[in-house]
Amino acid sequence: MTGARILVVDDEPQILRAVGTSLRGAGYDVATATNATEAISTAAMRPPAAVILDLVLPDGSGVDVCRELRRWTDVPILVLSAVGDEREKVDALDAGADDYVTKPFGIDELLARLRALLRRAAPASEPVVELGELVVDLEKRLVTLRGDPVSLTPTEFELLSLFVQNEGKLLTHPAILRAVWGPSYRTESNYLHVYVSQLRRKIEADPTRPRYLLTESGAGYRLVRPR
Amino acid sequence: MPVLHQWSAHAGRLNGLFVSVAAVALVTGSIFVLRPVAPVLSLGVLYVIAVVFVAVARGLAYAIPVSIASMLTFNYLFLPPVHSLVLHESSNWVALAVYLVTAVVVSELATRSRRLARKAVEAETLRQSDAAKTAVLQAVSHDLRSPLTAIRAASDSLDSRALSLTQSDREGLVETIQTEARRLERLVENLLDLSRIDAGPARRRPELWAVDTLLANAIEQIGPDADRVVVSLAAELPPTQVDAAHIERTLVNLLENALKYSSPADRVDVAVSADAESVLIRVRDRGPGVGVDDRERIFQPFERGAGDRHGSGLGLAIARGFAEANGGRVWLEPSAPGTGAVFVVALPKADREGALA
Numbered sequence: 288m289t290g291a292r293i294l295v296v297d298d299e300p301q302i303l304r305a306v307g308t309s310l311r312g313a314g315y316d317v318a319t320a321t322n323a324t325e326a327i328s329t330a331a332m333r334p335p336a337a338v339i340l341d342l343v344l345p346d347g348s349g350v351d352v353c354r355e356l357r358r359w360t361d362v363p364i365l366v367l368s369a370v371g372d373e374r375e376k377v378d379a380l381d382a383g384a385d386d387y388v389t390k391p392f393g394i395d396e397l398l399a400r401l402r403a404l405l406r407r408a409a410p411a412s413e414p415v416v417e418l419g420e421l422v423v424d425l426e427k428r429l430v431t432l433r434g435d436p437v438s439l440t441p442t443e444f445e446l447l448s449l450f451v452q453n454e455g456k457l458l459t460h461p462a463i464l465r466a467v468w469g470p471s472y473r474t475e476s477n478y479l480h481v482y483v484s485q486l487r488r489k490i491e492a493d494p495t496r497p498r499y500l501l502t503e504s505g506a507g508y509r510l511v512r513p514r
Numbered sequence: 515m516p517v518l519h520q521w522s523a524h525a526g527r528l529n530g531l532f533v534s535v536a537a538v539a540l541v542t543g544s545i546f547v548l549r550p551v552a553p554v555l556s557l558g559v560l561y562v563i564a565v566v567f568v569a570v571a572r573g574l575a576y577a578i579p580v581s582i583a584s585m586l587t588f589n590y591l592f593l594p595p596v597h598s599l600v601l602h603e604s605s606n607w608v609a610l611a612v613y614l615v616t617a618v619v620v621s622e623l624a625t626r627s628r629r630l631a632r633k634a635v636e637a638e639t640l641r642q643s644d645a646a647k648t649a650v651l652q653a654v655s656h657d658l659r660s661p662l663t664a665i666r667a668a669s670d671s672l673d674s675r676a677l678s679l680t681q682s683d684r685e686g687l688v689e690t691i692q693t694e695a696r697r698l699e700r701l702v703e704n705l706l707d708l709s710r711i712d713a714g715p716a717r718r719r720p721e722l723w724a725v726d727t728l729l730a731n732a733i734e735q736i737g738p739d740a741d742r743v744v745v746s747l748a749a750e751l752p753p754t755q756v757d758a759a760h761i762e763r764t765l766v767n768l769l770e771n772a773l774k775y776s777s778p779a780d781r782v783d784v785a786v787s788a789d790a791e792s793v794l795i796r797v798r799d800r801g802p803g804v805g806v807d808d809r810e811r812i813f814q815p816f817e818r819g820a821g822d823r824h825g826s827g828l829g830l831a832i833a834r835g836f837a838e839a840n841g842g843r844v845w846l847e848p849s850a851p852g853t854g855a856v857f858v859v860a861l862p863k864a865d866r867e868g869a870l871a
Contacts, residue, residue, distance in 0.1 A: 299660050301690045305667035308687055312677030369659055391663040394670035394677075 291336035291405060292316040296326040296352065297367065298345050306339065309394045310401075323347040327355050330362070337363040337404050339397075340384070342375045350378045357383035363404035367392070373505055380506055386457040387506070403455030416451045419513045421490055421499060423451045432490055442467065443486050450500065450510035459507040483508060530572045534580045537564035542587055554592045558609050561588060565613050569621035577617035585610040654816075657701055657827075661694035668694075704828040707763065708815060711835035718757045718839060722864055725751055725786055725793050728758060732765035739773045742780070748787040755864040760836040764844065767833040768797045768857050775801035775855065792860040796847070800854040809846050837861070 293315045297303050300321075307317045318335060320326040323344045330338060338356065342349035353364055366387040368376040376387050386400050414426035420433045425448050430437040439447065445467045450458065463479055464472045472478065487494040498513040541564045545557045561584035569577035588609060590599055668687040671677055679687075726747055733740045754761075772782040780800040787794050804812060811817050813834050816827040834844040837859055847856040 299664060301664035301694050302660065302667065304686055305664050305671060305690050308679065308683045309667060309671040309674070309677060312671060312674070312679045312683060314678075367663075369656070390659050391666040394667055394674060397667075398676075 290314060290316060292318060292333065293337050293339060293401070294318045294320065294326065294330055294335040295339045296320045296323075296344070296349070297339075297341040298322060298343075299341075302341075306394075306397070309398070313398055321345075323349075323352050326352050330356060330360070334360060335362060337365065337401060339365045339367065339401070340379075341367045342369070342372055342379060348375065349384075350375060350382050353379050353382040353384045365397075365400055365404055377505055380457075380459050381461075399455060403453075406455075416454070418451070418454065418499065418510070423447060425451065430490075437489050439486070439489065442482060443489070446482055446486060447490070450508070454510055454512065457503055457507050457509050463507065530576050533572060534568050534576050534583070537568050538580060538583050538587060540564070541584070542591065545588075545592060549592075558588050558592070559612075561585075561609070561613060562616050565616045566620050569617050570624045573625060574618065574621040577621045578614065581610065581613035581617045584613050654701075654705070658698070661697045661701075664694045665691050665698075701828075704832060707832045708828060708835065711832065711839060718760065720755045720757055720840065722753050722755055723758055723761070724753050725795065725861065728756075728761050729765060729784065729786065729795070731758070732762045732769060735762065735766050736769050736773070739770075739778075742773060742778075743769060743782050743784060745784045745786070751786060751788055751793060752863045754793050754861040756840040756842070756861055757836075760840055761842070761859075761861065764833040764836045764842075764859060765795065765797075767829040768844070768859065771829050771833075772797050772799035772801070772855070772857070775799055777801075788863070792842070792862055795859040795861070797857045797859075798854055803849060803851055803853060803855050804846055806848075809848075812846070813844070833857075833859075 293310050295303060295306050295310065295317060296319070297306070298321045303319050303321070307319055310317045318329055318333070320329045321344075323346050326338075326340065326344075329335075340349045340352055344352070349366060353366070356362065356364065363386075364379075364384040366376065366379045366384045367390055368379070368387045369390045379387065385404055388397055388400055415422065415424045422431045424430070428444055430439055430444070430447065446463070449463065449466050460476045460479055461473045464475060468475070468478065483500060484494065487497050487500055490499055491497045499510055501509045501511055503509055538561070541560050545554070545560060548557055548560075564584055565577055565581050568580045586599065590597060668690040671679065672684060672687050726745075729745060733743055733745075736743075769782065769784075776782065776799040782800075783796075783798040785796045785798070787796075813830050815831040817831075830844075837844045840861065842859060842861040844857065844859050847858050849856050
């Protein structure tokens with residue numbers, strides 16, 4: 288995905304410069320905007336492959352930018368949030384943002400999230416996904432942990448395969464519910480928490496300190512490759 | 515100060531006595547006036563007004579004597595046999611009972627509502643100071659986060675082997691780190707200034723200073739933008755007795771504020787004059803000015819002018835704090851919209867002995 292055009296929106300010139308330089312160093316083509324209006328017009332003139340968006344802008348909120356962009360594009364949106372902006376962060380996810388990083392963030396983390404978002408367009412074509420000691424065969428519906436078979440109920444497997452196909456990506460509660468249980472279960476987060484805890488008991492060595500299936504508090508869950 | 519305290523308690527008692535006597539006398543006078551239009555016996559109820567008034571204003575300790583005095587006065591002046599204190603009618607006892615019950619009930623209610631009001635005020639004060647602390651913490655964490663984000667992103671990139679950076683990329687990132695580190699430094703300095711002002715004037719070292727010297731030192735501190743500052747001094751300027759470091763900070767902050775809120779091509783005018791008590795320093799910019807509603811708000815810590823996201827919102831609060839710690843004042847002079855803002859610093863003139871010393 289190198290060469291992909293990334294639009295970075297932030298009104299702090301030094302953040303824009305540091306993030307812009309890093310992204311160019313990682314091989315991306317970078318466009319910048321310093322306010323909401325400029326962000327929307329830049330995205331409209333030359334559609335980017337992904338948008339990195341600060342939540343607080345001088346002429347409006349990043350949430351409004353998300354909502355506006357979602358009216359005509361499903362470009363991946365990565366939101367820059369801050370401790371204390373939890374409400375805004377959740378609003379942005381509800382308005383169509385795909386993921387967030389919290390300021391101040393490490394560049395590696397930002398790049399990893401961005402890669403995960405850009406992968407989304409091309410979902411895993413490989414039927415067998417290896418995440419450290421966890422191996423998931425999507426076609427044969429088989430899961431092994433350190434070589435030992437793991438027995439999952441059909442719903443648990445649906446949930447795990449959704450995570451595996453979106454490795455590294457934040458999945459919000461409503462998005463997971465819709466994908467696994469169907470559109471009428473959008474708000475039944477309790478279902479989801481129960482199944483996640485069952486799944487953790489089967490795939491995590493210590494379910495209270497998950498290494499694969501991470502909780503993003505107030506927002507959703509994320510499956511990662513353990514370090 | 516125990517003597518003063520005793521004196522004021524004494525004065526309070528005298529005052530209470532006077533209020534009580536005046537209330538009874540006033541009602542008695544009214545009854546004399548109203549006697550031709552209503553039966554005397556029913557006019558006795560007017561003493562309840564005196565009792566209620568004293569109970570609310572002064573409490574039970576005054577209301578009970580007022581009740582008894584009312585009953586006695588009513589009996590002596592109006593009830594037959596007039597001019598005697600003989601209680602031979604049950605109406606006397608009824609009147610006394612009514613006055614006493616009123617006194618107890620009303621003063622109890624008044625005391626209770628006063629206590630509730632005081633509690634409400636205390637709770638509100640506490641809540642406001644908590645809210646202020648929360649606002650300060652939120653503002654500080656926001657002001658810390660932006661520079662930290664830029665520094666972390668820039669230093670991570672410099673450190674990363676995965677990124678391919680040109681020499682000019684690297685130089686740019688180093689510059690970002692330096693710029694943002696200076697911004698953090700400035701924020702920390704401002705916070706320290708603010709806490710110093712809050713700690714009180716104990717550390718003040720007042721000396722005799724000519725305002726033009728303080729102004730020259732301040733202009734020296736503001737860097738390359740100093741060229742935009744144009745100063746005019748009145749012919750005769752009395753000296754002031756202030757802590758130079760404090761007042762220079764006041765002036766630097768006002769000058770930087772004026773420079774920040776006007777375009778880089780515009781000049782900032784500083785005019786120094788004197789009136790009977792003070793030396794006045796007027797700083798005029800040609801920026802957008804300040805709306806009427808914001809005239810006091812902008813002096814609150816962490817309040818910024820419209821469109822400013824990069825200042826800490828501390829400059830004006832610090833300018834005013836240091837001026838006031840030195841007996842001076844800082845305010846915004848009303849000006850027509852679109853003509854820029856005029857900030858005024860008033861510093862007290864040094865007294866004559868000070869000036870000669």
